[in-house]
Amino acid sequence: MNESRTEIAELGEFGLIDHLTKNFEIHNASTILSVGDDAAVIDHFGKQTVITTDLLVEGIHFDLMYTPIKHLGYKAVMVNLSDVYAMNATPTQITMSIAISNRISLEALNEFYEGVYLACEKHGVDLIGGDTSTSNKGFIISVTAIGEVTPNKFVKRSTASKGDLICVSGDLGGAYLGLTLMEREKKIYLENPQIQPDLENESYIVGRLLKPEARKDIIEFFEQNGIVPTAMIDVSDGISSEVLHLCKQSSLGCVIYEEKIPISDESRKAAYKFGLDPTVCALNGGEDYELIFTLKQEDHDKIVLNEEISVIGYMTDIEEGSKLYTKGGNHFNITAQGWNAFQQ
């Protein structure tokens, strides 16, 4: 945060919106009318429109004590873009609504929007609307992301077939380990504010938590190589939970091989340091924002050279259940232990 502090009330709602949106350029021909009217207008010119929305609440979804506010803006956009990519679609616009308490200065809000704009520019997305308001307590963020897809080329969760390969992008568990580290450092700091956290050696897992990257590259790779996944979902709650969604919605079972689950060296080291099982972090950790997708077996050759994609198992009949085959030769039922906001 900068040293000077401007109160938001000095600007008022319309002044604030003008201030926050004045320097933002439109990237897409599909953005017909942007911020400044009762609604925005878009035209995907014959393509279909994909829409997803997420609500992020301070103290539930993020902790401003260890989340730089610019990163928060970036991540709030990114988690929604990830849902658009998970439909095999290209994001084109977002709306961003916020409610803020008087704890947030204009300078902090500027930084938040720097993160928002950075995410938008990186993915060629236009900010076309939103709402700004006050809250009695905490920072509330609601993002709606809009994308486009060639008619009926979107990829659902419910269309996997028996025998399809289960693939995942990138590596898993890092974001959860970043969260574990930050929560631990926060506790140490609260007990003794003299001790400054040293995060330098853990920049990978911290980055996975604070600065996730929605997998635009994977969707582009699909298009360039004529690949259409049979089903797809993004990893917000951990792959156990996501794989079970694919199974349930496709009325199938699955086998996942523990040894095939991609986990980075940094995540593995951090897990051992914290006394955690790296596989459990990958299965149940969540917030990695990778893509899990199923693929016809004959398409295997098309992905085999992409180092960002791992085959971790395959779909089976529903009667066979959803199984994890461990390195030790055991077969466990996969259960969703992902994050449940209602049971915290």
Added chain:
Amino acid sequence: MNESRTEIAELGEFGLIDHLTKNFEIHNASTILSVGDDAAVIDHFGKQTVITTDLLVEGIHFDLMYTPIKHLGYKAVMVNLSDVYAMNATPTQITMSIAISNRISLEALNEFYEGVYLACEKHGVDLIGGDTSTSNKGFIISVTAIGEVTPNKFVKRSTASKGDLICVSGDLGGAYLGLTLMEREKKIYLENPQIQPDLENESYIVGRLLKPEARKDIIEFFEQNGIVPTAMIDVSDGISSEVLHLCKQSSLGCVIYEEKIPISDESRKAAYKFGLDPTVCALNGGEDYELIFTLKQEDHDKIVLNEEISVIGYMTDIEEGSKLYTKGGNHFNITAQGWNAFQQ
């Protein structure tokens, strides 16, 4: 609220979504894929897509002490549909995200969604997605409404011309008077819980506050009669504020005649009872969700027989300012004293 109480945590997030969306039918061919995937998919088949969003925060935008939760669901949808109509567009879909504290039971949430569905059915709108989460404090509602419009037939705020008539639908000030009444009754109740409020004689203004109706009928009337307003906005912050938006964005001034501002007998009586000026309530009250639009003078004949539309003034050169001509013959500058969430 019903007598039985079910805790939301018993269902979990996905169980809750299933529960809340299971009985909802799809009304629109444009809804290609609804609730249950990473994103929804829509196709407006050659029409343009209109998008608007609003964030409603308990204690800022609504008070559950006097807002029946079913009405809250209804109103949360309606205020967004009103923004779609204000673009001269037809609403087709909404997304609804909520964050709730453990104070809200499943029974209360069912009532909330009854209101949501009632509003959707009345306007032929599909609920296609959303997000459900917890909050540490208070009920948070984020709605995105989506509509369709024939390409480039949407109506902006910035396209009024000098000499255009300024028209308004329905009557004004009622919602603010309803709010004044409810706040007064709340204060009496908090001081002495034995006194039950008697609202029967004030059902009109209470209805205007708690159950606003977005003006679908006006947009349909435009279409049936070949009317295209030159500019339009809906009344959320009071007509002073809205007329100034039209003036500023169209680079014009205006004259409004006090005697032409439509105010119902019920609102007028209530205003006098509370010691308020009915005109001030209409100008600055807000939340009426009527439409204000400008019209070419030659179109006057097309609206003159519609009793739901009043001509209240006309647009002038910007140099002439934005003026209210009072019944007493005075000319005042119009100033926006509408609701500013940041200055409460």
